[in-house]
Amino acid sequence: MIKYLLSAGDLTRDQTIEILDIAEGMADVNEREIKKLPTLRGKTVVNLFFEDSTRTRISFELAAKRLSADVINFSAKGSSVSKGESLKDTAQTLEAMGADAVVIRHPASGTANVLAHSNWINGAIVNAGDGTHEHPTQALLDAFTMRKRIHGSNSKGKALDGLKVAIVGDVLHSRVARSNLLLLNTLGAEVHFVAPPTLLPANPSNWKATLHFSLDETLQVEKPDVVMMLRVQAERMNASFFPSEREYARIWGFNADRLKTLKPSAFLMHPGPMNRGLEIDAISADSPQSTVLEQVANGVSVRMAVLYSLLSGERAADVK
Amino acid sequence: MSNSFVLKNVVIGDGVATDIQIEGDKIVAIGAGLVAAESIDCSGLVALPGFVDLHTHLREPGFEQSETVLTGTQAAAMGGFTAVHAMANTSPVADTAGVVEQVAALGREAGYADVYPIGAVTVGLEGKQLAELGAMANSKAQVRVFSDDGKCVHDPVLMRRALEYVKAFGGVIAQHAQEPRLTEGAQMNEGAVSAELGLTGWPAVAEESIIARDVLLAEHVGSRVHICHLSTAGSVEIVRWAKARGIQVTAEVTPHHLLLTDELVRSYDAVYKVNPPLRTAADVVALREALIDGTIDIIATDHAPHPIEAKDCEWSAAAFGMLGLETAASIAQDVLIDSGKSSWARLAEVLSLNPAKIGGDTDQGQGLIAGAFANIALIDPKVKRAVVADSVSKSKNSPYIGLELPGKVIHTIYRGYFTVRDGLLAETGRN
The missing domain is CATH 3.40.50.1370 (Aspartate/ornithine carbamoyltransferase)
Structure with missing residues (x-):
């Protein structure tokens, strides 16, 4: 043990x-x-x-x-x-x-x-x-939540093979992203990171993940099964990682328009606490696709x- | 009391076995069949000019819990060194004639090696105002090397003035190349490993951009500049370019950057926390080649003692720095001799002749010739030794503990006096 x-x-x-x-x-x-x-x-x-x-x-x-x-x-x-x-x-x-x-x-x-x-x-x-x-326990509970959404009461013994997960936001500073990457790799899921270039590591060569700069393109092309939004920490706001909160929300935030582009079976995760209106808007956060409270x-x-x-x-x- | 002895059957550098005769503090003769009152069998040992460290933190005054001038020079002696340059980041900072004279006096009192204090470039290492460089140069300590080591002289105007000003007395600025804004909160080399470990990166460009700027400044004002602890392949390329262009630049590399990589940080063991940080395997290869081909002029230890509590904690709270004096020659042997790529003559250059020349130490780095001061390191290159925590330094933060390193310093002779004999430290210093 x-x-x-x-x-x-x-x-x-x-x-x-x-x-x-x-x-x-x-x-x-x-x-x-x-x-x-x-x-x-x-x-x-x-x-x-x-x-x-x-x-x-x-x-x-x-x-x-x-x-x-x-x-x-x-x-x-x-x-x-x-x-x-x-x-x-x-x-x-x-x-x-x-x-x-x-x-x-x-x-x-x-x-x-x-x-x-x-x-x-x-x-x-x-x-x-x-x-x-x-x-690591956040990654375990996220995996548990994904498994439960997909397999319901038949979840036992299941992994996440082939599941396409897009993790969006401040990947560089996110312990949630790092643990999820490793655990999702272990369970056979496919990891896509989406972030402004400033919030990705300078050298991600050891990471088994695909990196994207555009959220819209990722949603459109990859059609992820799961979209996981990361919290933007207050201390990043004034350190030139992105020009303004509004611009961040427009380009990398999840909102009602983007929610419509998800395939019906897809769902939306957030480790909490959420910055409503920044990385996720209220409609998305409170939608049936949102797993926030299940998490x-x-x-x-x-x-x-x-x-x-x-x-x-x-x-x-x-x-x- | 006359001091007269002969080192029998010693190999000088790459040569054949011969004898070295010492009278008082000088080498008086070299050749076969020399005779004196005492004769010491040195069969199997290689004789090298006593090593000179251009970059040592002796910590005194102010941080005596880590090291003192006495314990630091004792560690130096154990490593075959007969001279060390003591960095200025003490408390008070070595930015006045008074402090540098005090450090020099402590060195003479200890008697284990020549101690050359390095003067701070700026008052309090704060990077705002030039320290009284002339006063330190003209003091009894006769400072010739100036450095804010630990901090970068990042203001380009201040750096330019410093480079120009020390020409008045043949000084040199030794730059700790670290662009401060690019390294805020930096914890380790920025690369694939830092991405995994979630530690704030110290990017190579923060070092390389300062080196590029400073070699151009040195060219512009016709001064010489010395670059401390080069750690990246890119830095090597810039120094190589600058030298080809005729710029008066010299560069040093530490033993640890010649051997260790950032993969070690995966343990989060703070013994591997150092500034500049351990880099990648590709950087190590580039640094080793540059030391062999002459792009890098010297090995300097950046011996940085810290007490246990400064390392026995979470990574980000730990101090930067690692020990180096007692293990430097072994790593030099690994890179230059055991690799089969260079020679003992080159090892003598990088550990003795060149640092003495850069530092303006006229009594050191004279080589093993009749008439020179008897500063000699005698090494048994065939011994393999497991590094243990039990160092002569007051601190124990050696990154090599548990590793097996080649070669061992058997005797160190400092101005005719055995500071180390048969691997044991002399109980008292010279005098």
């Missing part, structure tokens, strides 16, 4: 499908009147958040609680070194308190890897977003599956 989930690329195809299948079961639990399993009773899960993210934190918190784990939320703002306690001291403190799993969100790329490869923590580690690197609901199921996979294996080993 895996002990760390640092990158979506850590998972094999079989492991990915297994986690998604477990999440199906968790989704059933989340439909019940009593939404709780005793699986992780006595386990302690720490949400170690160095960056504000209410959505991701409560999703993990709910996931852990529904598995009956004890949950501690540890928020530390900003770079740990400049603000006093080092990452090492924080990690060792949590270890000393007996954390079984640490879910870490950090503004610096690679921090989950640093934590995993130090000897500071013995427990499981889940990367809940590290800088502009990765956000949120599925996030809890998928994170339950991840925590279960990381921690219940350990329990089995304990019994041996």
Whole structure:
């Protein structure tokens, strides 16, 4: 069993499908009147958040609680070194308190890897977003959502072979894009990135994806099965990545006109929180094609599956 | 007390075995069958002129938790160096006669190598106003190399004036070529790996555009310019072009840029965080070729000690820099000798003769000839050694730990004095 989930690329195809299948079961639990399993009773899960993210934190918190784990939320703002306690001291403190799993969100790329490869923590580690690197549980919940939309209650055991996914927006700074790229590659989907040239990496040669500058042309020519819009972060607005918000919205934003060009079976995703009127307009965001709220609901199921996979294996080993 | 000994059966560079006789602080004779009060068997060892590092961070004053002039020069001695140039980014910055004289005095007191302080080009390394270059040049430290290393003199007017001004006393500006706007928040080489890792890129063009500008400025004002730590294939091309054009430019490369690539950053282990960043395998090939063909003049270590806490953290919070003094000769041997592409004579040029010439160090880089100061590094080229964390430097941030490197410095003789003998550091310095 895996002990760390640092990158979506850590998972094999079989492991990915297994986690998604477990999440199906968790989704059933989340439909019940009593939404709780005793699986992780006595386990302690720490949400170690160095960056504000209410959505991701409560999703993990709910996931852990529904598995009956004890949950501690540890928020530390900003770079740990400049603000006093080092990452090492924080990690060792949590270890000393007996954390079984640490879910870490950090503004610096690679921090989950640093934590995993130090000897500071013995427990499981889940990367809940590290800088502009990765956000593997987001990719898992996105894959889960795609599978569910396509296969409904027959989703178990399925991959995403041949699915055409267009990911649109600030690809350069997006951990969602990076994790989705790796996981979609693993599941056999075809990835298309659409962005202004300033928001694509200067050298994408290691990426198994097709790059496009024009959203309209991509929609027209590629006819994607899935369109995933990325959030435009406020700090990009005044850094010359694009001339103005209006121009961005016109050329790369999703709107009612573009919605009409989608094929009937296609759907529209967004990891949230949305900038309505910038990368996505209200009509699209609230349309039946939009999966935004499904993604949120599925996030809890998928994170339950991840925590279960990381921690219940350990329990089995304990019994041996 | 007279100091008189003979190094027996030593191979000087690419030559055949011979003897070197030393009296006091000088080499007095070279040839077979020399006799003195003490004779030291050096069979199997290669003798080279003591190494000169044009780019060392000794950290004192101000950052004694990382390194001091004493520990830094001890590490230098272990690496076969008999002289180091101490970079100016201390606290206070070496931008006045007082600070450079203090660093020089600490070097003399330590007695493990000649310490030549480098003066800051601008006050406080801030890139706004020229530091008192003349005062530093005329001080007891006799500064000839000026650099804002760690920061680029990016203002073109200031760079032009600095290049012109130091002609008055035969100085040289050593430029840290890094266009600041193009490297805001930069964490690693911008390329295929940075795209995957989500780390802000440090593009090659940020280095190359400054080098291109500065060689043209040097040509325009008829000055010489030295480029610190070249790291890209494009930089090599520009320096090659400038030299062909007759521009007075010299260039250095660090050992780590000759061996390591940005693939190592995949570990997010901050020991590989350095400025300029580790580049691609193609850049490494270009730098190695340029060192062999003479486009690059010297190897300089950019020895940059940092305490454990500055590296044992998340990548973006970690300090830039890595150790280099104790391992530089091994990497030079790998590139020039073990590759079969060059010679010990070239190794002596890039680690001793050329840096001494660029830095204006008249007592160093004289070569192994009768009458020269007895600054000698004796290397056993056949030894393979696994690099361990246990360095003489006060810091441990070596990127080579766990690697096996060729060659080992057996003895270092600094002005006739064994700072290292049989691989062991002398307990006290010269004096």
